[in-house]
Amino acid sequence: MKALLALEDGRTFKCRSFTGSGEAQGEVVFNTGMSGYQEVLTDPSYRGQMVTMTYPLIGNYGINDEDVESNRIQVAAFLLRQYQPYPSNFTSLRSLADYLQSQGVLGVHDFDTRALTRHIRSKGAMRAMISTRDLDPESLAAKARAIPSMAGSDLVTGVTTDRPYRWVDGKVEAVTENEWQQPKIWRHRGDKHCVVAFDYGIKYNILRCLEGLGCEVFVVPASTTADEVKAMNPDGVFLSNGPGDPEPLKYAVKNIQPLIGYKPLFGICLGNQLLGLALGGKTYKMKFGHRGINQPVKYLPTGAIEITSQNHGFSVDFDSLPKGEAMVTHINLNDNTVEGIRHNKLPVFSVQYHPEASPGPHDAHYLFKEFVGLMK
Template sequence: MKALLVLEDGRIFPCRSFTGPGEAKGEVVFNTSMTGYQEILTDPSYYGQMVTMTYPLIGNYGVCPEDIESDKIQAAAFIVKEYQDFPSNFRSKGTLADYLIKGHVLGIEDLDTRALTRHIRKSGAMRAVISTSNLDPDVLVQKARQIPSMQGSDFVGKVTTKKPYFWRYNQPHYVDINKLEDPLIWHFKGKKHSVIALDFGIKYNIIRCLEKAGCEVLVVPAKTDVKTIKNLKPDGIFLSNGPGDPEPVTYAVDTIKGLLGFVPIFGICLGMQLLGIAMGGKTMKIKFGHRGGNQPVKNLSTNKVEITSQNHGFAVDLNTIGKNQCAMTHINLNEDSLEGLENDAIQVFAVQYHPEASPGPHDAAYLFNQFVKVIENAKA
């Protein structure tokens, strides 16, 4: 089925839909990963974005229920060079096309993804519309320009959990944190380290990695207040990844400010950006973002280089944070941007990339154990 991708600057990309009729809109970004399209599609950090895969052949290993990172597809649309409708994989439970159709998400192919990626790298991530019903470029350009900008948009409320939950049998188990007599709440203060994860768009594999490191994780909504969190007396706080601009998420910043110095805090991606703002800094939008599984990051304490998985369009400007507030721990080797910060005095640290890397490199998996060590030192 014929389709058209039109960017807000007027650039036009003819294509075809492999998921039937439809129309989609959002910010167009690209991801350089060779595998992991299902994890990418279900990553809440992609809410409001149409994802372009730079690897040319997508769909060849189908989809598997165990590989999801949230309860639904979060991306606004999926853009590939060539779709493979006949997967070969013993784990596959269906085709990518059927998965997208079930999730009401438009998928397009026969598009020059290399040209689109080069255009985004040169001009920056931008708003766009994909349509199979209206193929008038002028009309679609106007639609694209009317889409709210990613900058200034709070998307956290669209992806955060509505109710607190523990991770049980590889799925959320919801609880009422106001009922402290709940057996699960008592279990939260058991032999494992109790960690409250503020959900700004958390990926399931982050919870698995925290549990593997020895933590009992209670995931709570993004707007959970400081008093509620302190009443649960956790051993540590985790600040999750998530979509959109961190600056408008003022409620989360206020909560983080109230938790600084309470117990150890570990943040990832959007969690790092919100932590940076809470510590007096500012954030900035990156021209085309970091999205893929091959970003080189240097650990300044070990001088080792980590190949990392990343997905973000905003970053903390270290120049806006006083040196007495925090120190830089990691740096991106492609452009010298900030990738990690810490403050030993109040036992907080964060990284801009994804150490859970599902899928992706495992170079940074040590950070979950590092968090546990900080918690143990705080307890001692």
């Protein structure tokens, strides 16, 4: 089925839908990973974005029920060079097209994704519309320009959990109202470290990593207050990844600030940006962001190089961090942007990249062990 992709600057790409009729809107970004499209689709950090995969052949290993990072597809649309309709993998239960169609997500292919990627790298990530119904370039570009900008928008409210839950044996376990009101009922079952994790769009593999290191994990909504966290008396606090601009999340920053120094605190991705704001720093929107499983990062204290998995379009401003209170621990070797920060005196640290990978290299898994070590 014929489709048209129109960017806000008027650039258009003729393409074809492999999921049927439909329209989609959002910010167009690109991911440089050669694999892991199922994890990309279900990563809440992609909320509000249409993802272009730079690897040309997608769909070849199908979809299974294990390799998901949330309970639904999060991307606004999926843009490919060539869709592979016949998956070949012993774990595959359905095709990529069937998976997208089951949740009403538009998938398009048969166009020059390399040209689109080069355009974004030159001009920056931008708003766009895809349609199988409106194939008029001027009309579709006008619709793209009318889409609200990601900068200044709170996208976390659309992905955070409505109610607290436990993560037990690799699955979500509901928490009753009585348990939520009386934390002593549920916490410290056995000798596990209790971690309260703020859900700004948390990936399941983060929870898997924490549980795998012997932690009892309790996930709470993004709006949970510092007093509610302290009432649970956890051993550590975790700030999760999530979508969009951290600046509008004033409530999150307000809740994080009283927890700095309370107990060991660890943040990832959006959690890194929110910690930077809570420490008094600033953030900014990057030109086209970092998205892929091959990003080189330098750990400044030792000079060690890590190959990392990343997905973010905003960054902490290096010069805005308060001198003498916080230090930059990691930088991106492609553009020298901040990839990690740490408090100089308190057990508080965070990284911009994803040490839980999924997909991606495991170079940075040591950070979870460091967090657990601080709770002992």
